[in-house]
Amino acid sequence: MAGTTTRNRQFGLTLLALYAFLILLPVIMAALQGREPRPWRNDLASGLAMAGFAMLLAEFLLSGRSRWLSRRIGMDVIMRFHQFMGHVLLAFLLLHPFLYNLPMNVQPYGELDGATWLSLPMAPGITGLLAWVGLGVLVFFAVARDSLPFRYETWRFWHGFGALLIALLGLHHTLEVGRYSQQDWLGGFWIIAVALAVLALAHVHLFTPLRERRRPFRVAGVERVADRTWSLVMEPDRDGGHDGRPLPYEAGQFAWLKMGGPLFRITEHPFSISSSPDQWPRVEFTIKEAGDFTGGLDRIPSGTRAYLDGPYGSFLLDESERPLVMIAGGVGMAPIMSLLRQLRAQGSKRRILLLQANRHAGQILYREELAAMARELEHLTVHYMLGEPPEGWDGLTGVPRTEVLATLIPEAARGESLCYVCGPPAMIHAVESSLVRELGVPAAQVISERFQYSFGARSGSAGRALLAFSVTTAVIVAGVFLFAFR
Ligand SMILES: Cc1cc2nc3c(=O)[nH]c(=O)nc-3n(C[C@H](O)[C@H](O)[C@H](O)COP(=O)(O)OP(=O)(O)OC[C@H]3O[C@@H](n4cnc5c(N)ncnc54)[C@H](O)[C@@H]3O)c2cc1C
Incomplete structure (x- = not known):
């Protein structure tokens, strides 16, 4: 990578x-x-x-x-x-x-001729x-x-x-x-x-x-998987004309989902695919309630027609054997689950460290499946972290910050590990900064997926590079204007 x-x-x-x-x-x-x-x-x-x-x-x-x-x-x-x-x-x-x-050069108002x-x-x-x-x-x-x-x-x-x-x-x-x-x-x-x-x-x-009209999907099931979080499973709608050709996605990518209603309407939402390609024809999304669409998932009947525009995104696994560190905050677990399912399907021998951070225990995602996975993948270690732990909690507490990351990722592994980060914008920013600035992980080895596109959402090294580029371009453009015409 x-x-x-x-x-x-x-x-x-x-x-x-x-x-x-x-x-x-x-x-x-x-x-x-x-x-x-x-x-x-x-x-x-x-x-x-x-x-x-x-x-x-x-x-x-x-x-x-x-x-x-x-x-x-x-x-x-x-x-x-x-x-x-x-x-x-x-x-x-x-x-x-x-x-x-x-x-x-302002012309006095009275001198304008009406045309x-x-x-x-x-x-x-x-x-x-x-x-x-x-x-x-x-x-x-x-x-x-x-x-x-x-x-x-x-x-x-x-x-x-x-x-x-x-x-x-x-x-x-x-x-x-x-x-x-x-x-x-x-x-x-x-x-x-x-x-x-x-x-x-x-x-x-x-x-x-x-x-998309040539490849319609249908809802196969909606299931609650954690507090205010749902698993939405799609399958190709053969009766609706889907030719059965697999959605050509790689683990970690996302698609825009358009549900029910007319095909040309503007309502569609981007979601990471949480299943892995080998699970085709099952395509799963893991979705947290955030607004009017995501808040009504439980009312979507099975069989509802849906369209997927995708795949998009660069949150991808490489083909090396380098160790992997995966840090998920809340529903940021969705694309990471896809990566893990892919690694399980490959019988991967890579060293994998997963840290799943949530506020409270009811938000933990896929605990049983992860336990089963850890038995299959001998080098997978799973850690859970809670901001508001219940009494008797034996996992990590707080939020993913430098101290805990330093304990989980041994110094010797920092130079070679690839770190995948997904979660709320503030968490991604803090984790990226801890990994790169405090722990010395090369920035090129930190791969993040953001669920928010707003410029205000902290953007890490890519954001800084863009800022530098934009300012430079503006200066060059201004320079060309000022001197090329002289
Ligand atoms: C690349 C990507 C992957 C994502 N993956 C997941 C995931 O796996 N699981 C998950 O729970 N959430 C994911 N999200 C976030 C999800 O798209 C929004 O939470 C969802 O669209 C909110 O829709 P709503 O109608 O319920 O809420 P609204 O009240 O309509 O929107 C809440 C906020 O969500 C964002 N949003 C809404 N619609 C869109 C849109 N069409 N395009 C971009 N942003 C939008 C806007 O910032 C908006 O302010 C992802 C977002 C992106 C950009």
Whole structure:
């Protein structure tokens, strides 16, 4: 895995370079037009707008759900990059009109002739203004999403539809009044880029559902496995037309689940698959109650039609014999259970240490199955940890922190062990930090799965790398604008 992780890092860096090239491409194309330089503020305003608009269109590709990409760099990394670049492009595009008009070049109100808006012809002036305001609203609603009184699905619909509208308004504005975009090549670039953005949206909401329709699933059973936690088992719906071809997932991956109702509706939820591929045709999810969908699982009748979009994710086992450390918090046990079931199916001889942490005993997952597994896999050791232990509890207590991890993972094993971490964002962050900073486990050997994509969810080394990349890109882009046009 370390080799794989290094390869994935190189792949990630190549992608970042490609991304930077793509968002700079319109600026470079504009610079190559060799037009008369204008006051630097005007060219900076054009450059910011072009790079910002290119970033906006790239956002559609980033959220366009590529299984291939998510397997290599992880969906959480992609989505956090999407969110971070949303902030960067907002800054670029919000600055754009100010650089032209304020505080210089403002035309006195009385001199406008009625056919203009912000000193621009009326129609592109209005489309530009609508796109500009719309973008601010879109990003505000994305950042404040969890504190607003909307259902996640309502937000998601308006986020996609709103972004599309902004892209189309922005395209009109750019083609009509963009100084450099009047030229055929750059105009053509924008039309192709918007078409690709529309295709990425159609990929998620149209082409993928059409593909899923050929492989329907049905609910085989719902069973309570711990406090407020359910096992939801699916099987291919042969009567509904499923051809029986296995879902091509690897242990540790996840799928978007769409339950009942019309195929094209927007309601779907990502869940890690907790069964292992060898258990096909059984596909199991382990789900904790969190809101309206997950809170109603017990009311889902067997036989209910379901669709799975997947597999996605990079929480994967390698093929080496290196020792494994698995740390699960609560329902973070789901993808780890899939890895363990896979290792059991392989009769693995690897040294495996599992730490399952919960608040109270009623939340412990798969205790009996883990005990049976520990008898089959001679090198598997299972530890349970409770934050609020009952009287007489003989397991670990507290939360997974440096001291306990230091006792469980011998110093000699730290350099070679691969550590899989899944649980609440705060736990993942604390464990990653303990492993890497305090215990000296190489960062490339810590593999985490996050159930939350919000940028606020602490992001560890991948997050820091993204932050560094984004700031560097912003500085390079600003530098190109300021100097390429001089
Ligand atoms: C990669 C991944 C794997 C996951 N695996 C598991 C798992 O194995 N077991 C488990 O219990 N939970 C898992 N989750 C979390 C699970 O998706 C949410 O708890 C669930 O969607 C909540 O839906 P709800 O309608 O009950 O709650 P809501 O009240 O609708 O949502 C609660 C929160 O869940 C998140 N959420 C809701 N819908 C979506 C969506 N379509 N896409 C992304 N986030 C969403 C949002 O942050 C939202 O604020 C996973 C999440 C991700 C991203």
